[in-house]
Amino acid sequence: MIASREETSSPGGPPGNGGGTVTGPGAADLLRDLAGTGRDLRRGGFSRHMFTDAEMALREWFVAEASARGLSVEVDRNANLWAWWVPADVGLTERAVVTGSHLDSVPGGGAFDGPLGVVSALRAVDLLRAAGVRPRRPLGLVVFAEEEGGRFGVPCLGSRLLAGSTSRAEALALRDLDGVSLAEAAARVGLDASRIGPDPERMDRIGCFVELHVEQGRGLVDLGEPLAVASSVLANGRWGFRFTGEGNHAGATPMDSRADPLLPAAHVVLAARRVAAAGDSLRATVGKLIPRPGGTNVVASSADLWLDARGPDMQRTRRMVEEITTAAREAAEVEGCGLEVRQEAANTEVHFDAVLRDQIRDLLTSREAQARTGSRDVPLLATGAGHDAAVLAAAPGGRPVPTAMLFVRNPTGVSHSPAEHAEDDDCERGAAALALVLGRLLVEGAQPS
Amino acid sequence: MIASREETSSPGGPPGNGGGTVTGPGAADLLRDLAGTGRDLRRGGFSRHMFTDAEMALREWFVAEASARGLSVEVDRNANLWAWWVPADVGLTERAVVTGSHLDSVPGGGAFDGPLGVVSALRAVDLLRAAGVRPRRPLGLVVFAEEEGGRFGVPCLGSRLLAGSTSRAEALALRDLDGVSLAEAAARVGLDASRIGPDPERMDRIGCFVELHVEQGRGLVDLGEPLAVASSVLANGRWGFRFTGEGNHAGATPMDSRADPLLPAAHVVLAARRVAAAGDSLRATVGKLIPRPGGTNVVASSADLWLDARGPDMQRTRRMVEEITTAAREAAEVEGCGLEVRQEAANTEVHFDAVLRDQIRDLLTSREAQARTGSRDVPLLATGAGHDAAVLAAAPGGRPVPTAMLFVRNPTGVSHSPAEHAEDDDCERGAAALALVLGRLLVEGAQPS
Numbered sequence: 100m101i102a103s104r105e106e107t108s109s110p111g112g113p114p115g116n117g118g119g120t121v122t123g124p125g126a127a128d129l130l131r132d133l134a135g136t137g138r139d140l141r142r143g144g145f146s147r148h149m150f151t152d153a154e155m156a157l158r159e160w161f162v163a164e165a166s167a168r169g170l171s172v173e174v175d176r177n178a179n180l181w182a183w184w185v186p187a188d189v190g191l192t193e194r195a196v197v198t199g200s201h202l203d204s205v206p207g208g209g210a211f212d213g214p215l216g217v218v219s220a221l222r223a224v225d226l227l228r229a230a231g232v233r234p235r236r237p238l239g240l241v242v243f244a245e246e247e248g249g250r251f252g253v254p255c256l257g258s259r260l261l262a263g264s265t266s267r268a269e270a271l272a273l274r275d276l277d278g279v280s281l282a283e284a285a286a287r288v289g290l291d292a293s294r295i296g297p298d299p300e301r302m303d304r305i306g307c308f309v310e311l312h313v314e315q316g317r318g319l320v321d322l323g324e325p326l327a328v329a330s331s332v333l334a335n336g337r338w339g340f341r342f343t344g345e346g347n348h349a350g351a352t353p354m355d356s357r358a359d360p361l362l363p364a365a366h367v368v369l370a371a372r373r374v375a376a377a378g379d380s381l382r383a384t385v386g387k388l389i390p391r392p393g394g395t396n397v398v399a400s401s402a403d404l405w406l407d408a409r410g411p412d413m414q415r416t417r418r419m420v421e422e423i424t425t426a427a428r429e430a431a432e433v434e435g436c437g438l439e440v441r442q443e444a445a446n447t448e449v450h451f452d453a454v455l456r457d458q459i460r461d462l463l464t465s466r467e468a469q470a471r472t473g474s475r476d477v478p479l480l481a482t483g484a485g486h487d488a489a490v491l492a493a494a495p496g497g498r499p500v501p502t503a504m505l506f507v508r509n510p511t512g513v514s515h516s517p518a519e520h521a522e523d524d525d526c527e528r529g530a531a532a533l534a535l536v537l538g539r540l541l542v543e544g545a546q547p548s
Numbered sequence: 549m550i551a552s553r554e555e556t557s558s559p560g561g562p563p564g565n566g567g568g569t570v571t572g573p574g575a576a577d578l579l580r581d582l583a584g585t586g587r588d589l590r591r592g593g594f595s596r597h598m599f600t601d602a603e604m605a606l607r608e609w610f611v612a613e614a615s616a617r618g619l620s621v622e623v624d625r626n627a628n629l630w631a632w633w634v635p636a637d638v639g640l641t642e643r644a645v646v647t648g649s650h651l652d653s654v655p656g657g658g659a660f661d662g663p664l665g666v667v668s669a670l671r672a673v674d675l676l677r678a679a680g681v682r683p684r685r686p687l688g689l690v691v692f693a694e695e696e697g698g699r700f701g702v703p704c705l706g707s708r709l710l711a712g713s714t715s716r717a718e719a720l721a722l723r724d725l726d727g728v729s730l731a732e733a734a735a736r737v738g739l740d741a742s743r744i745g746p747d748p749e750r751m752d753r754i755g756c757f758v759e760l761h762v763e764q765g766r767g768l769v770d771l772g773e774p775l776a777v778a779s780s781v782l783a784n785g786r787w788g789f790r791f792t793g794e795g796n797h798a799g800a801t802p803m804d805s806r807a808d809p810l811l812p813a814a815h816v817v818l819a820a821r822r823v824a825a826a827g828d829s830l831r832a833t834v835g836k837l838i839p840r841p842g843g844t845n846v847v848a849s850s851a852d853l854w855l856d857a858r859g860p861d862m863q864r865t866r867r868m869v870e871e872i873t874t875a876a877r878e879a880a881e882v883e884g885c886g887l888e889v890r891q892e893a894a895n896t897e898v899h900f901d902a903v904l905r906d907q908i909r910d911l912l913t914s915r916e917a918q919a920r921t922g923s924r925d926v927p928l929l930a931t932g933a934g935h936d937a938a939v940l941a942a943a944p945g946g947r948p949v950p951t952a953m954l955f956v957r958n959p960t961g962v963s964h965s966p967a968e969h970a971e972d973d974d975c976e977r978g979a980a981a982l983a984l985v986l987g988r989l990l991v992e993g994a995q996p997s
Contacts (some may be wrong), residue, residue: 142841143849207795207841207849249843278590314798335799337844346656346965349833350784350932351764354825359615361834362821365814372811384798385810386846390837392591392656394698395786395854396934397835397964399591400656405844407798412850483799485845515846516795 100235121417122227126530127523129164129218130210133157133202142207144517148250149178149203150284152267157202157214161242170240174303176272177260178285184224184513186234194306195237196531196540198223201246201257201487208247209519211313215507217242219530221287221310226534227541234541237308243487250275250284253444254337258487260296262494264446267296299497307455307501307540310488311533313521317512318480325473325479325525326532328460329451329504332489333382334416335409336445340367340427346392346400360402361390363430363438371406382409382417382483404445409483413447440537449489452501459503459536469533472528480506484514505532552618562886568708572674575979576972578613578667579659591656593966595955597699598627598652599733606651606663610691613670617733619689624750625743626709626719627734629691633673635683642685643755645989647672647982650706652937657696658968660762664956665667666691668760668979676990683990685755699724699733700704702893707936711943713895716745734800748946756904756950757988759937762970766961767777767929774922774974775981776929777909778900778953781938782831783865784858785894789876792886795841795849809851810839812879818874820855823868830868831858831932856919858932863897872918898938901950908952908985918983921977929955933963954981 124132138155139146144453145430158180162172183195200216220240231332241486244257244337251273259265269283271292274279285292319327340475342360373385384407406423410416424440431438437489462468463477482504492502511518521529551671573581586602588595597603607629614631621631632644649665651734667737669689676683700722708714720741722730734741768776791809819833823834833856839848855872861867873889879888905928911917931953941951956978960967970978 104773139841144841146841166883204842205841205846207843208846229816246846247843254845302625315797321990333799336585344961346967348933349835350831350858350934351963352780352831352932354821354831359821359833361817361837365817368814369818372803373809382799382801382803383806384845384847385837386798386848387844388810388837388839390835392588392593392595392654392837392965394654394656394696394964395701395836396696396703396833396856397657398656399835407845409799458747483801484797485799486551510891513794514800515795515841515843516797518795 104119105539113502125523126215126218126222126526130214130526132160133214134210137204139207144207144209145204145415146206146208146249147202147204149245150250150288154203155288158242161541164302168221168224169211170224174290175261176296177257177297178290179243179257179261180262182240184238189236190235193236194241195304196537197239197241197305198310199241199307199538200242200312203245203247203249205247205515206247207517208515209517211509211519211521212315212514213246215313215521215526215529216311219526219533222530223534223537226531227538229392230534230538232538236541236544238537238541239305246487250280254485255487255490258490262302262311262490263297263299264490264493265493270295292503300499301313302494302497303358305491306502306544307503308488308491309503309505309533309540310486311507311529312486313514313519314480314506314509315482315484315514319506319508320510320512324478324479325508326463327455327478327506328463328477329482329506330456331451331481332449332485333380333409333411333481333483334413334446334448335407335483335485336420336500338406338420339441339443340364340406341439342402342431344400344434345398347398349396349398352398357398360433360434360436361399362434363427363436364390364402364404366387366430367404367406367423367427367526372421374422378410378419379417380411381415383407383419383423393481411448413445424466446485446489447493449492451488451492451503455501455503459505460537462535463532468532471531471535472501474528505529505536564949566781569926574972575664575667575671575975578670579663579975582663586653587659587842588656591658593658594653595655595657595698596651596653598694599699599737603652604737607691608679608923610651610666614689615904617670617984619672619673623739624710625745625747627693627739628706628710633683633687636949642860644686644688644753646688646690646754646757646988647759647986648690649759649761650692650694651695652694652698653962654696654698656966657938657964658966660958660968660970661764661963661980662695663908664970664975664978668975672986674715674982675980676987679974679983679987681987685990685993687986687990688754695936696850698799702731703927703934704936704939706723709903710747711750711751711939713939713942713944719744730755740888743801745780745919751943751946751949754940754949755993756952757937757940758952758954758982758985758989759935760954760956760978762963762968763929764931764933764963765959767927768955768957769959769961769983771925771927773925773927774953774957774977775912776927777905777912778931778955780900780930781934782829782930782932783895783897784856784859784934785869786856786892787855788890788892789813789853790888793849793883794845794847798845798847801847806847807884808847809883809885810848811883812849812885813837813853815879816853816855816872816876819872823871826862827859827864827868829860830864832856832868832872840971860897892915892958895934895938896942898941900937900941904952911984911988912981917981920984923977954978954985
């Protein structure tokens with residue numbers, strides 16, 4: 100397949116082609132191959148949750164694309180997919196340059212969050228080969244599992260397990276909304292979850308990690324630039340609130356005889372906005388709220404909601420959550436409802452490796468790179484979104500992995516929504532930039548940080 | 549089967565047995581036959597929605613029980629089930645005495661709301677026969693379809709179609725949450741929905757209707773009485789609110805750049821409580837609220853909620869809904885969200901037939917009845933719950949159907965919840981009272997009202 104693509108290539112073509120033979124489909128073409136998989140007809144966009152039919156189809160697609168490029172593919176003990184390019188003359192002890200992202204989505208998500216980083220990695224392999232780059236260390240392409248936490252509730256589950264940020268016991272206790280455990284879900288698709296857990300040997304093979312991602316804000320579109328390098332990721336966490344009251348008949352129950360858990364739940368939605376808006380760079384969101392039993396003519400007996408909270412650091416994030424929790428407790432008491440609050444995730448803020456960041460920025464602002472990517476400047480952008488890259492950068496114990504991220508312009512500034520977008524040219528610019536960065540790292544290595 | 553039950557009967561037994569041979573299982577025994585059907589393991593209680601496996605199993609059970617009593621069973625054009633006892637010497641032109649209720653439930657509902665009226669109707673047939681009653685007019689037992697509106701959103705759908713309160717076109721436009729139409733759902737269980745719609749001939753055959761129901765409040769338990777007669781039903785309606793905003797990333801989207809539809813939705817929950825609590829006998833409930841896409845790390849793009857509103861009359865109910873809608877519009881505007889409000893149902897208040905009501909009350913406070921039912925008084929109770937009886941009493945056009953309801957004590961006062969309850973003895977007292985009322989109506993007929 101690769102051979103036939105090279106035969107059909109032409110000298111013009113995508114902006115990323117630095118003079119070598121243009122090979123195969125562009126990043127946006129690869130993305131279009133996925134456009135029919137995991138459509139969510141009710142929500143719009145895509146719902147591609149771990150081990151669902153849609154996500155398994157995307158995994159098969161990745162295996163086929165990587166295999167067609169002669170890469171060797173494996174699934175690690177935590178369901179992450181890896182494709183390796185290990186040139187014959189490269190020593191097995193050399194640490195690898197790794198790139199990749201994820202293929203799963205939030206419910207009703209967009210086409211770019213995750214897949215753009217995966218297709219760009221595949222495209223970068225084609226561009227590197229067309230440019231005649233001869234790696235001195237292995238290149239790994241990785242597809243992390245359950246980055247969005249859309250099925251089992253823990254975002255970046257695959258990278259967290261790999262890095263040891265989530266334990267084996269924590270993972271084995273996870274169940275989806277239908278009560279299916281992670282191990283059961285894995286077994287149903289023929290994967291063995293018995294070896295799930297931290298993978299220090301694999302971590303040790305990663306020399307550095309570069310993740311390309313669609314931007315999830317308006318930074319680049321406002322600056323008129325196609326590409327950015329990440330500076331940092333906000334501290335973030337997720338808290339689950341369960342209010343319990345007394346389920347009853349909506350018509351027969353007088354207003355003063357109610358213990359309706361949806362009342363304090365509504366107060367939390369408003370308190371989250373009030374407290375976060377009053378702070379600096381704070382974010383607080385309730386996006387999931389489930390009254391039970393959920394009948395129109397029934398006073399709910401319980402209401403579950405999840406608070407997504409982010410801030411410049413964990414201390415300020417926790418202070419905000421405490422303030423919202425206080426409002427929740429007061430509202431629950433007024434209504435005669437019970438309240439349980441549990442922390443489901445908490446990730447400290449991450450500042451990406453400064454040396455790698457500057458090395459990448461210097462490279463991408465070189466004249467040669469500007470010609471290929473159309474960038475005049477490559478700004479540094481902070482982000483409020485969590486990423487597998489941030490998990491690897493903050494891996495507990497052992498050696499920290501030098502980690503970097505590239506962002507590709509999103510004209511809507513919207514993400515986690517079907518409105519998320521990136522233009523074809525910008526996708527190809529991103530892949531070209533990624534290829535330049537990987538090429539440099541594969542030949543010269545990362546500077547020690 | 550009936551014969552063998554009579555053979556095994558004994559002279560003691562249930563309170564309803566007025567000296568004749570005791571026949572078969574009591575009302576509570578019949579109810580226990582249903583205890584394994586339609587359990588909702590996630591919500592607790594029962595979920596028995598129209599044409600689901602559970603509801604079809606309950607229909608089969610009713611057909612078997614009615615057939616075992618020698619009743620002739622039919623399904624009407626609107627999926628309501630009918631069982632007829634037409635003594636050989638009764639003229640076909642005589643209008644029938646009809647009793648019954650429903651077998652469907654709200655999501656996660658209790659065991660009594662609906663089924664108690666159906667099992668009491670079957671039990672009343674046994675008691676009438678044991679007492680040697682010789683009907684001068686037909687007795688109809690009816691199981692109305694989709695009383696709770698749990699699948700297609702319109703409560704009392706079966707009785708409303710029968711009575712012409714919901715049109716054929718309105719019914720055919722209904723779809724469940726999975727997008728399945730009423731006609732498709734009917735076809736899947738082998739029912740033909742092509743003849744759905746008003747059924748004036750069948751309506752004309754109903755001389756009077758008596759529905760027994762578990763009480764959905766604390767009226768009887770506070771009075772220390774087992775049985776009541778209904779006076780009236782609150783006006784009630786359902787309004788759907790859809791807020792639309794901009795779905796986005798929970799981490800990457802600053803608080804001042806959001807159009808989050810869950811914010812105005814939360815304001816509606818609080819406004820409903822505030823406005824209803826300030827009025828007299830007003831009820832306003834949000835029991836169903838769905839943010840979409842519903843991811844924890846996603847600012848919702850839309851939020852649907854349903855307002856259940858009730859009041860002493862339609863005017864005061866509408867005024868309350870208008871006040872809540874105003875609050876909704878203001879909150880939507882502040883957030884930059886869109887709002888659509890649609891009325892899904894509106895039923896005027898119902899005062900049950902005064903002559904039939906007093907006739908029943910006189911009968912049930914007689915010394916003979918008191919001995920059988922343990923009632924000292926049979927109070928008149930108003931209810932905030934809607935019922936098929938109220939639909940028949942308020943049938944548009946034609947002859948109004950004289951309609952009455954009996955309530956059976958509920959020690960928890962809770963309904964539409966697994967906590968709903970009635971003691972075995974009270975169930976049997978209810979069936980005995982129903983048998984007395986039906987016996988009188990079958991022999992003497994209803995007084996002209």
